[in-house]
Amino acid sequence: MTEHDLFPGKAFDAFLFDMDGTILTSIIAAERVWTLWAQKHGLDVGKFLATIHGVQTIETIRRQNLPGVDPVEEARWVTSREMEDTQGIDPIPGAIAFLNSLPADRWAIVTSASRDLALRRIRTAGLPLPGLLITAEDAPNGKPAPDCFLLGAQRLGFEAKNCVVFEDAPAGIRAGEAAGASVVVITTTHTHAVDVPHPTVPGYEALEARRMADGRLSLLGRDTA
Incomplete structure (x- = not known):
């Protein structure tokens, strides 16, 4: 050696x-939660998941420029589910x-x-x-x-x-x-x-x-x- x-x-x-x-x-757990969020908002899940890593949750949401979406409230939704989903960490x-x-x-x-x-x-x-x-x-x-x-x-x-x-x-x-x-x-x-x-x-x-x-x-x- x-x-x-x-x-x-x-x-x-x-x-x-x-x-x-x-x-x-925590990729498996994070992607489970973000997949649900992306599906809820009609996003292309495969393309979207490639953008989430290393970036703050609220910034990830803001980048989608979704009409009528409150990034603060959506970030709380994502974070609350990430707190619950710890399998695979x-x-x-x-x-x-x-x-x-x-x-x-x-x-x-x-x-x-x-x-x-x-x-x-x-x-x-x-x-x-x-x-x-x-x-x-x-x-x-x-x-x-x-x-x-x-x-x-x-x-x-x-x-x-x-x-x-x-x-x-x-x-x-x-x-x-x-x-x-x-x-x-x-x-x-x-x-x-x-x-x-x-x-x-x-x-x-x-x-x-x-x-x-x-x-x-x-x-x-x-x-x-």
Whole structure:
């Protein structure tokens, strides 16, 4: 087994994790709820489902430009059903051990979900609760805007440019880039190859965060041969 540095010569102040598709998988549950919503509004379900990932619920609804639809009320409908439907929510491989290995003051979860839904899914997946959780209520300008990652870094006491963002969805990747952070793309839930100028890993089983003497973190990958 050999180790390699995902970002050679660099160490980081903190790690910022997206939630859905990055540290847990909720695609099956989310798509069940969104399928019902799309059918209710006469949308092409296949095309629509491809647009929901990594974006705030209310923004997904607004983008449909449906006449006579109140995005706030519809978002409440979607969220209430997502709170009820937790079947198939599981941790991404290796995520529990990796998060537990991190110093508590050096990581946060930064998600487009509401706070209640995020807490429900984190607990359902058996993941450790972070000391800092940034949700849709904290950063109204959702991904791909960088606001949530900038805020997460700031509340941890650092600058985003000195952090690593862990993401899976295009909107989140763009948000991490716009924040000036280094980005790692988690591909567990991807069905197609991704073309990004960032390290890509299927999960966390081959990752190690190593704490430096100054408290910063390096990020190592392990190759098996």
